[in-house]
Amino acid sequence: MGEKTRYSDEELREFKEIILQKLDKARQDYELLKESITHGESNDTEDTSPTFKVLEEGAATLSKEESGKLAQRQLKFIQHLQAALVRIENKTYGVCRVTGKLISPERLRAVPHATLSIDAKQAQ
Numbered sequence: 001m002g003e004k005t006r007y008s009d010e011e012l013r014e015f016k017e018i019i020l021q022k023l024d025k026a027r028q029d030y031e032l033l034k035e036s037i038t039h040g041e042s043n044d045t046e047d048t049s050p051t052f053k054v055l056e057e058g059a060a061t062l063s064k065e066e067s068g069k070l071a072q073r074q075l076k077f078i079q080h081l082q083a084a085l086v087r088i089e090n091k092t093y094g095v096c097r098v099t100g101k102l103i104s105p106e107r108l109r110a111v112p113h114a115t116l117s118i119d120a121k122q123a124q
Contacts, residue, residue, distance in 0.1 A: 004102055007094045011105070016088050019112045023081045026074060033071040037064050080113035096120050 007015070087093040094103050098120035107114055116124070 005095075006091055007102065007105075012088050012091065012093060015093060015108055015112060016085065018109060019081050019084050019088070022112060023078065023085075026078045026081060030071060030074040030078060033067050033074060036067045037071060077113070084113040098123075 084093060094105075094108055095101070096103050096117040097115045099117055101117060103114055103117045107118060114121075
């Protein structure tokens, strides 16, 4: 028997569970970031003296920018996880897009949306 070309249905179920857990957590984190950007909870400078108001508004703007960047990264992570779920359904999950070989299960457990094996990633 030759080298395995895809993961078994049982292995794919294990990876799917890992991805679903990470996806749930990622969505919760994304919602928290969105809320911090829109200041769903009122924690602004309205009750602050004018002297500190300018400083706090500058810090708040910087904080919103950072939260915005984090939210963008989180959204991208969510999209990668969703794409991994599609690959599981297509039974192409865990196959390196460069070498065509299986990505190690250890790597997929650590980075479940990976599309490159360690060798391919290092060659990049």
